[in-house]
Amino acid sequence: MPIFKHPEYPEATLLRLESMVPCRESQVSTLLSIFGELPHVFVNCIECFTSRLLLEDILRQLQHLSSKKEDPPPPPLSCDTFNDFIRLLKQATMSPDLNNQTLYVVLDNAEKLREMEANLLPGFLRLQELTERNVTLVLLSEIVWDLLRPNTGCLEPLPLYFPDYSxxxxxxxxxxxxxxxxxxxxxxxxxxxxxxxxxxxxxxxxxxxxxxxxxxxxxxxxxxxxxxxxxxxxxxxxxxxxxxxxxxxxxxxxxxxxxxxxxxxxxxxxxxxLKGLSAHAHVELPYYSKFLLIAAYLASYNPARTDKRFFVKHHGKIRKTNFQKKHEKTSNHLLGPKPFPLDRLLAILYSIVDSKVAPNANIFSQITSLVTLQLLTLVGHDDQLNGPRYKCNVSLDFIRGISRTVNFDIIKYLYDFL
Structure with missing residues (x-):
């Protein structure tokens, strides 16, 4: 992905951009020095929720970039596959207005690409190679690249992190x-x-x-x-x-x-x-964050091998004899909390939430808040192969109090209390 340096832009341009995104002066200045004001297409992956809608929207915007105001509206393009997209993208960038410039394809809410065809994100990351054109992809997302990276392997992007607002x-x-x-x-x-x-x-x-x-x-x-x-x-x-x-x-x-x-x-x-609020709670937490903390406690104190019995529906009644090993004599609560991976936390969360709350929250922001409050501890975050791991820091009495505020009987889901 080539990066082109541009001359300094007038101060008025910088001030105008900073007024649009206040408190991001440093990032705006960096992006302006790298990209400048060049041709681009901007697509929201939430609005274009299928690969066909996404690819056709990019091509439609390219048609408008390459056409003149006096020209009649171009006919709509049909794009069924990524191969068709590459072919049509090559044709669209051959126009004199685009041929000698860097074209930027900006995909907002890029995490939604994980729900589309497996070849889509790797293909986008190789746009320049596949089209043989000066095309740069920009991915915008609120999640880290480790959670967005496809399993099939791909070119690694250059990350630019925006810190949390103070x-x-x-x-x-x-x-x-x-x-x-x-x-x-x-x-x-x-x-x-x-x-x-x-x-x-x-x-x-x-x-x-x-x-x-x-x-x-x-x-x-x-x-x-x-x-x-x-x-x-x-x-x-x-x-x-x-x-x-x-x-x-x-x-x-x-x-x-x-x-x-x-x-x-x-x-x-x-x-x-009010349902979900208790005078006995030790800390005020959002309703959804309470379920996250409950899921973290279960992941910390239950053996991973018991998850299927506890959290998979219609699995049948759980019997401790199915799990117990002869040498297993010490309570997990006496041994203390054990670290667990993020994917296990999310799997337990969606199982216990069930129909109480639709899983549409900003989960990763809430996890960060729980870490900030020292209710969770982040461990092993430097291990990029396995992803982040966490431990739950709260006591049994604390989590029982939190569970009561959301009408959840946590004791029924704890291995030590079977």
């Missing part, structure tokens, strides 16, 4: 979303309160932005009703505190709409009465 960055970005009828300082104070509650367990900008919109009306309620002014921070916090604790149960979930959340806020019951 709490100061999130404060700055979210504060700019303030409604026009309220002052910037008033909304910034609200964001400061919101981050104080959610930042320890959620670093995802989109999720925090969703929570900010969802709960702002409740924060403004005393001001709207004339009971407080915008500077009465203490009274505003007292009014919204219990509702933010309830909102902890909706982090990363999309089963609850804004209207449903508004109806939930009108419930005068105590926060502890």
């Amino acid at each position: 709490i100061g960055h999130l404060q700055k970005i979210l504060s700019h979303d303030h409604p026009p009828e309220y002052s910037f300082d008033f909304y910034a104070a609200y964001i400061n309160i919101l981050l104080g509650v959610f930042y320890p367990v959620c670093r995802d900008l989109k999720e925090l932005r969703h929570l900010a919109v969802l709960n702002f009306a409740k924060y403004c309620e005393p001001v709207v009703q004339g009971e407080a002014n915008e500077r009465d921070t203490r009274q505003l916090w007292k009014n919204i505190e219990s509702h933010l604790k309830k909102a902890m149960q909706t982090v990363y979930l999309r089963e609850i709409s804004s209207s449903q959340w508004e109806r939930l806020q009108q419930d005068d019951g105590e926060p502890g009465q």
